[in-house]
Amino acid sequence: MIDICRAAKEAAAELRVLRTEVxxxxxxxxxxxxxxxxxxxxxxxxVDVEKARAAGVxxxxxxxxxxTDSRIAGMVRAIRVITGLPDPVGLGVGRQERPNGLVIEQVREPLGVVAVIYEARPNVTADVAALCLKSGNAAVLRGSSIAYHSNAAIIExxxxxxxxxxxxxDNAVQLIHDVSREAALELLRAKGYIDLLVPRGGPExxxxxxxNATVPTVIDGDGNCHTYVDATADREMATAIVVNxxxxxxxxxxxxxxxxxxxDLAEEWLPGALDELKGLGVEVRGCERVRAVWPAxxxxxEKDWGTEYLDLILAVKVVDDLDEAITHIGRWGTMNADGIVARDIAVAQRFTRAVSTGSVFVNTSTRYSDGGEFGYGVEIGVSTQKLHSRGPMGLESLTSVKNVVWGNGQVRVL
Amino acid sequence: MIDICRAAKEAAAELRVLRTEVxxxxxxxxxxxxxxxxxxxxxxxxVDVEKARAAGVxxxxxxxxxxTDSRIAGMVRAIRVITGLPDPVGLGVGRQERPNGLVIEQVREPLGVVAVIYEARPNVTADVAALCLKSGNAAVLRGSSIAYHSNAAIIExxxxxxxxxxxxxDNAVQLIHDVSREAALELLRAKGYIDLLVPRGGPExxxxxxxNATVPTVIDGDGNCHTYVDATADREMATAIVVNxxxxxxxxxxxxxxxxxxxDLAEEWLPGALDELKGLGVEVRGCERVRAVWPAxxxxxEKDWGTEYLDLILAVKVVDDLDEAITHIGRWGTMNADGIVARDIAVAQRFTRAVSTGSVFVNTSTRYSDGGEFGYGVEIGVSTQKLHSRGPMGLESLTSVKNVVWGNGQVRVL
Known part of the structure; x- marks a missing residue:
């Protein structure tokens, strides 16, 4: 493992100064x-698919x-999109001239070595390789054992x-062929070699x-996503967004x-919306005030408010006002994606400011929280933490901003 | 401890929406x-000073x-500077309109609860309180026991x-009065309450x-800082910068x-520069090629290359070229502050790009790595990590960038 990491670090030193055209x-x-x-x-x-079927997956x-042909075409298309995106390396995000003549530039540079641990989808292998290369990072990939032959072939x-x-x-992109848990733990502890590790997978x-990680990580965590429908919402729009x-x-x-x-919408709008959801197979779990207007x-x-069902189940709660919605999301949300449907600008602005979520959606569906939809081609993950990066992570999330200070001989007196 | 953290979290919810004028x-x-x-x-x-003297500190x-009066005046001045700085909360750092009409804004928001563990200097108490308040964060401060009475008075x-x-x-700014190690460990593990912890102190x-930390941290680590003097350097400038x-x-x-x-400078420039440093009391530890031209x-x-002396001791090495300097810094540096003295633009640009340091200095002294010198008023710390923030951390480092997506009913088909 350390050999792979060391090789990646050496490759990273070359990749960080590589020109965009290359x-x-x-x-x-x-x-x-x-x-x-x-x-x-x-x-x-x-081979993978057959083994998985035989194993009863x-x-x-x-x-x-x-x-499939179309999924490979999708991988190719994602790489073409990434090719067309601007190179984030060298991009200035700030510049100031100090009173003493120093010029302080804030410039994006590659992180160095980026590692991703991911599950069964083989397209992630190509996506991550492409994002890392474009952003000047060396990639270390650790896919699932279930996709081993697919990943190995893609990397080859x-x-x-x-x-x-x-x-x-060489070694700009490497796959870890040892898919044991021990190898994964070694990767998590390869401090000094890995500049960013993104785990893409379930709660475990x-x-x-x-x-276990001693390397810097950005967590791609749960999505317990909320939509708040305000009293001022366009009713039809609210139904369409909630259903979507x-x-x-x-x-x-x-x-x-x-x-x-x-x-205010409990009697007027909610029953119709829930009827429509039920018609699409959704099981509704409601608070008392929901059951009062929609007894089904x-x-x-309490545990329903904290559950990411990932299924056709929906928890529904009637709240007194915007503040109660904000407080509920602050208590139960996972900072992934939350939305509001409202006509009133002040309500929407307060929601976007007060809700501490990575991606906040106004009058549209949380389903748009996605690297492709954000124009990043694909994503290296969706951050649910506050430091470094939030929401879908594209090329910029694979850079850090350094200070470059230009002087002409200034020295500090104190 | 959890009570303090909970109170901070409640205060943070109010602080994040506070107007700049307030x-x-x-x-x-x-x-x-x-x-x-x-x-x-x-x-x-x-009281603190007397106890410290009695304890033989x-x-x-x-x-x-x-x-002293002048140090208190310095604290006051720092707060006035911070008052005059623009509020980072609500600042847009990006905006795009997607083909489907969605508008994606990237907006700075407060992190939430910021905790700082720091050593004897009481001015940090006021500095951190001011930076956190301006950036809309609740502050939890854990100072050194040696400065307890001073910190308690400042907070009061x-x-x-x-x-x-x-x-x-209330509770926008809190001091932890329990200065035991156990309390500090509790703070480090207050996951879900602390959004950023900055430790300011020594290696221990x-x-x-x-x-031990389970809360998100930004490390204010060692400064094993380098200056590389290139063959193209202005000799006089190089001496002045190195001495400073x-x-x-x-x-x-x-x-x-x-x-x-x-x-190329080993015989021509180095001995004179080292003479000057020696005259100022600096002990020089040199490689063989240094000793060949300056036998004193x-x-x-090897351990000298990895040591942060924090004293009038200097390790000196002659290198063949820019690349050897870059490799040396990559191996031994701590990503805090490194500098180059060079006339040649291509050399300077390659150095700034290839060296993976938070703050890179060209033709000036690494001593400028400082929140005040960067125009931040004071700093909450100096980050030596790559994620989230690098170098001196001011108001912006106390914010995170969220995505706010404005739609008018868009729903996602796939």
């Missing part, structure tokens, strides 16, 4: 190679694992492509990382888990 | 109160601990001042934090600890 050439070569070797990838993937997981194809591009260091992975946020893809982290409704609701218990 | 009024009241109660502060401080530490004065300003919550404190970086205040984290010199140097051992 990186873009490399990205194009990566995309071309994935297209060319589509069959090779699908063959390797078939769930149909959902097998589906996520499976590579990408490494072959990179070997043909002058200036790109997150807990392991939080308990709950039902368009209930298994993902940006799906709504709790609906908060202003009491299952009684909500 | 915060500035409160800051002015704080500065006025410190001026008014100067004698009360000096009396309380006298070093003269340097007693000096740091001592409050500040809390009295804040109580007179309408809109400022940093190690304790790294080993080493001798103007050797005990601080932005003082130079290692001098790297291009071999003590032979440097």
């Amino acid at each position: 990186k873009d050439t490399a990205l194009n070569a990566m995309a071309d190679a994935l297209e060319t070797h589509r069959e090779r990838l699908i063959e390797a993937n078939a 769930s149909a959902t997981l097998v589906d996520r694992l499976t590579l 194809v990408l490494q072959e492509a990179l070997a043909g591009v002058e200036g790109v260091p 992975l997150i807990r392991t990382v939080e308990e 946020a709950k039902t368009s893809r209930p298994s993902v982290c940006n799906a709504m888990e709790t609906l908060l409704v202003h009491r 609701a299952v009684p909500a218990e | 915060k500035d009024t409160a800051l002015n009241a704080m500065a006025d109160a410190l001026e008014t109660h100067r004698e009360r502060l000096i009396e309380a401080n006298a 070093s003269a340097t530490l007693v000096d740091r601990l001592t409050l 004065v500040l809390q009295e001042a804040l109580a007179g300003v309408e809109g400022v919550p 404190l940093i190690r304790t934090v790294e080993e 970086a080493k001798t103007s205040r050797p005990s601080v984290c932005n003082a130079m600890e290692t001098l790297l010199v291009h071999r 140097a003590v032979p440097a051992e």
Whole structure:
């Protein structure tokens, strides 16, 4: 493990000074190679899929694992988008001239070595490789054992492509072939080698990382997402947004888990909206005030407010006002994505300011919390922490801002 | 401890939506109160100073601990500077309109609850209180037991001042009166309450934090600072900068600890510079090539390259070229502050890009790595990590950037 990390650190020293044109050439070569070797990838993937089926893995997981022509096309498309994005390295985010003539620039630079631990979806392998290369970082990838052959084939194809591009260091992108837990723990403790580790996975992975990591991490955590429908909301819009946020893809982290409704809408709007959700197969768990206007609701218990169902289940609560909604989200939310539906500007502005969430949505669905939808091509993860980066993480999240101070001989008296 | 943290979290919810004019009024009241109660502060401080002297504490530490009229004036001045700085909360750092009409704003918001663990200097108490208030954060302060009476008096004065300003919550600024190690450990583990903890202290404190903290931290770590003098350097400027970086205040984290010199300057420039440093009391520890041109140097051992002396001692190494300097800094540096003296633009630019240091100085002294010198008034700490913030941390480092997405009914199809 340390050999892989050391090789990555050496590669990172070269990658951080690589010109954008070289990186873009490399990205194009990566995309071309994935297209060319589509069959090779699908063959390797078939081994994983067969083993997974034989092992009785769930149909959902097998589906996520499976590579098809269209999914490979999606990986290629993501790399092309990333190629077209501006290089964040060297970008200035601030500049000032001090009274003594010093010029202080704040400039983005690569982090160095970025490691990602992820689950069954093989496309993450290509996504992370591309994001890291464009942002001048060396990538260390640790995929799931279930996707081992797929990931190995993707990395092989990408490494072959990179070997043909002058200036790109060997080991710019590496896969950890040892998929044991011990190897993962070693990676978590490779302090001094890893500049950022992003765990993409379930609560168990997150807990392991939080308990064991000595390397800097950004947590891609739970999404207990809320939508608050204010008294001033456009009713039709509110229904459409709530239905979309709950039902368009209930298994993902940006799906709504709790609906908060202003009491003025409890009788007028809520029953109709819940009827529609029920018609789409949603089980509703409501507070007493919800059950008073829509008796079909299952009684909500306290634990419902803290649960990320990732399923067609919705907790619903009637609140007295905006402040109660804000307090509820502050108590139960996971800082991933929360939204409001409201016509009143003051209400919306107060919500966006008072809710301490990474991505706050006004009059639209929390389902838009996504690197692609944010224009980042893909994401390296969705941060649910406050430091460094919040929400979908694209190229900028893979850089840090250094100070570059230009003088002409100034020395400090005190 | 949890009571203090809970109270801070409640205060933070109010502080995050506080208008700038209220915060500035409160800051002015704080500065006025410190001026008014100067004698009360000096009396309380006298108790600490006497106890410290009786306990045989070093003269340097007693000096740091001592409050004088001019030091109180310095605290007041810092608060006035912070009052005059723009409020970072609500500041936009990005905005885009997506093809589907969504507007994505990236907006600074307060972190929430900021905790600082610090050593003997009582001025930190006022500095941190002011920075946190201006940036809309609740402050939890844990000072050294040696400065207990001073800190308690400062906090009392500040809390009295804040109580007179309408809109400022009680508990906006709190001091932890229990200065035991157990209480500090509890603070480190107050996950869910503390949004940022900054430890300001020696290696032992940093190690304790790294080993025990479950709350998010930004490390204010060692400063093993380098200055590289390139072959193209202005010789006179190089001498002045090197002398300043080493001798103007050797005990601080932005003082130079290692001098790297291009071999072309080994015979021509180095001996004269070392003579001058020696004349100012500096002990030189040199590599073989240094000793060849300046035999008075003590032979440097490998551990010298990794030592932060904080004293009038300097490690000196002759390098073949810029790349060797960059590699040396990458291996031994602590990412705090490193500098180059060079006339050649390409050399300077390559150095600023290739060196992975929080603050890089060109043709000036590393001693400028300082919140005051950067225009931040004071600093909450000097970050030596890559994530979230780098170098001197001012108001912006006490905020995080959230995404606010404005729609008009958009829902996501896939």
